[in-house]
Amino acid sequence: MPDARIEKIEERVAWLEHHVTQQDKAMLEMSKRLDRLQAELLRQRERAGSDRITGFDGEAGGRGELDAATDRPPHY
Numbered sequence: 001m002p003d004a005r006i007e008k009i010e011e012r013v014a015w016l017e018h019h020v021t022q023q024d025k026a027m028l029e030m031s032k033r034l035d036r037l038q039a040e041l042l043r044q045r046e047r048a049g050s051d052r053i054t055g056f057d058g059e060a061g062g063r064g065e066l067d068a069a070t071d072r073p074p075h076y
Helices: 003-049
Strands: none
Touching: none
């Protein structure tokens, strides 16, 4: 095979190796992000499942507590 063809193939292989490395990094980051989002979703579901929800500041003194089953939001 002529040297030019071998060089072209080597360039393509190097580009593909670089591309695979970049994809691996992106997939790892997406996997970590997915894990964080799943954990946050679980926390939100647990919080929504509780009977009492505290105010926005995390304490009952903030906006008070709501009984999620019976209290209506202020816009009703």
